[in-house]
Amino acid sequence: MTEVGTVQETTEQLQKVYVEPETDLDTRWWFEALEQDRLEIPRCNACGRTFFPPQPDCPHCGAQDWRPIPAGGRGRIYSWVVCYLPFDPRFAEEVPYAILAVELEEGVRLFGRWKGDLDAIRADLRVQALVYRVDGHALLGWEAA
Amino acid sequence: MFGDSATAQGVSAGLGSPELSFAADLSFGGQAPCYAVTVAAMAVETGMAKNVLVYRALNGRSGIRIGSTGFRSPTAPFRYPIGFSAYPQYIAMWGRRYMIETGTGYEGLGQVAIAQRKYAQTNPRAVRRNPLTMEDYLRAQFVVDPFRSHDCTSEVDGACAVLVTSLDRARDLQHTPAVIEGAAWSTPTGSGLDIADFFNWEDWSVNSHTYHRDRLWQSAQMKPEDVDFAEIYDCFSPVVLMGLEGLGLVGRGEAADFIAAGETGPNGKLPTNTHGGLLCEGYLHGMNTVAEAVLQVQGRGGENQLEKHDRCAVTSGALMDGSALVLQRDAA
Numbered sequence: 219m220t221e222v223g224t225v226q227e228t229t230e231q232l233q234k235v236y237v238e239p240e241t242d243l244d245t246r247w248w249f250e251a252l253e254q255d256r257l258e259i260p261r262c263n264a265c266g267r268t269f270f271p272p273q274p275d276c277p278h279c280g281a282q283d284w285r286p287i288p289a290g291g292r293g294r295i296y297s298w299v300v301c302y303l304p305f306d307p308r309f310a311e312e313v314p315y316a317i318l319a320v321e322l323e324e325g326v327r328l329f330g331r332w333k334g335d336l337d338a339i340r341a342d343l344r345v346q347a348l349v350y351r352v353d354g355h356a357l358l359g360w361e362a363a
Numbered sequence: 364m365f366g367d368s369a370t371a372q373g374v375s376a377g378l379g380s381p382e383l384s385f386a387a388d389l390s391f392g393g394q395a396p397c398y399a400v401t402v403a404a405m406a407v408e409t410g411m412a413k414n415v416l417v418y419r420a421l422n423g424r425s426g427i428r429i430g431s432t433g434f435r436s437p438t439a440p441f442r443y444p445i446g447f448s449a450y451p452q453y454i455a456m457w458g459r460r461y462m463i464e465t466g467t468g469y470e471g472l473g474q475v476a477i478a479q480r481k482y483a484q485t486n487p488r489a490v491r492r493n494p495l496t497m498e499d500y501l502r503a504q505f506v507v508d509p510f511r512s513h514d515c516t517s518e519v520d521g522a523c524a525v526l527v528t529s530l531d532r533a534r535d536l537q538h539t540p541a542v543i544e545g546a547a548w549s550t551p552t553g554s555g556l557d558i559a560d561f562f563n564w565e566d567w568s569v570n571s572h573t574y575h576r577d578r579l580w581q582s583a584q585m586k587p588e589d590v591d592f593a594e595i596y597d598c599f600s601p602v603v604l605m606g607l608e609g610l611g612l613v614g615r616g617e618a619a620d621f622i623a624a625g626e627t628g629p630n631g632k633l634p635t636n637t638h639g640g641l642l643c644e645g646y647l648h649g650m651n652t653v654a655e656a657v658l659q660v661q662g663r664g665g666e667n668q669l670e671k672h673d674r675c676a677v678t679s680g681a682l683m684d685g686s687a688l689v690l691q692r693d694a695a
Binding site: 237238239240241242244245249269270271273277296297298299300301302303304305306309312314315317319326327328329330331341352355357358359 | 567
């Protein structure tokens with residue numbers, strides 16, 4: 219008979235796959251740029267609009283013709299949450315931490331970890347992107363601009 | 364449906380059913396129950412099926428906990444590694460934007476939890492039945508700010524089903540039928556690549572119900588003020604505010620005050636979530652929201668039975684895509 223694990227074990231097993239950025243042909247270039255401390259976003263050559271996340275077709279017009287453009291990393295806080303309960307046990311040592319949704323000047327929204335004081339967060343606050351590293355992986359964070 | 368513990372084929376085998384002429388497993392979660400009922404009605408209308416059992420069956424507590432379990436998706440690498448990894452966090456992100464857009468405070472979310480807890484106290488199926496005051500609510504610790512545990516549904520092991528059949532056959536049964544008067548589904552522009560991709564959704568303070576509102580009321584040939592009560596999907600508290608406003612049952616940004624004034628209570632203008640909602644009854648992906656609507660319309664609401672229960676609006680879904688129904692007590 220198969221041993222049935224606890225709920226916690228099941229969750230840990232399922233999340234093991236996802237906590238490190240698992241990229242594919244559509245998203246690899248974005249993380250490779252971030253590894254080199256560059257924030258880039260896809261821009262459609264047909265309609266001229268930026269979009270995120272990276273994907274084969276432009277979500278605005280459907281064209282399969284786009285290129286990465288460098289982004290300045292400046293934006294404003296659109297929304298945020300402060301995580302107290304570590305749903306994934308690997309973040310247990312880090313709570314409380316905040317995740318920001320930032321509206322970039324280039325016109326897309328991005329998620330990232332807030333690296334400032336939790337009390338300083340407010341809607342429309344101007345922020346600047348930064349790169350931080352966990353186990354050698356480059357990840358997107360934010361600080362006050 | 365998504366994460367269901369039992370497939371249509373399995374349920375059929377378990378019940379010892381004869382040959383099925385129609386079966387459907389939908390790869391949807393909380394956005395699906397109203398839609399599943401609609402698909403069942405379409406099968407009955409076209410003659411594909413005589414009766415369709417629409418169910419939700421899951422080991423949501425002892426099995427996989429959807430609230431904290433990872434899943435492979437195109438947007439996974441942009442969420443999990445930074446610690447943005449669970450549904451309560453995703454909906455909290457929308458909840459915060461709703462609060463920013465409408466000026467609703469923590470107390471506004473608390474009003475939802477408190478009003479629904481009152482109903483739950485007299486619902487034997489509810490898992491959270493303790494009385495809740497605003498003081499209790501605000502004293503509770505954050506799970507993910509702006510959510511405290513009272514703002515979140517409980518994951519449960521459970522099952523729930525409604526039977527969809529023709530009106531003629533329903534009239535031969537023991538209980539007065541609840542008639543499907545209107546239905547709508549929407550996957551609006553910007554719905555993204557997967558269930559957690561809301562990067563391209565324009566306004567995180569409104570969900571799908573805003574988009575299919577007109578189609579729903581047109582389909583039912585009714586107006587929002589025609590319904591006696593509402594059963595609004597509520598995996599998390601602000602989803603009730605977005606649902607009430609989305610269907611035009613209250614004005615934009617007015618839902619929390621409407622609830623605070625007692626208007627969603629049993630004697631209010633629009634009793635809402637009369638079972639205590641998913642917040643108190645537990646998470647069967649809102650199939651139990653549909654079931655409560657049917658029980659109320661049929662007059663089988665137990666201690667929480669409403670006096671006026673002829674017409675009801677029901678919703679399924681919290682974010683980008685979702686569905687809704689209008690049910691009416693059979694006048695025949």
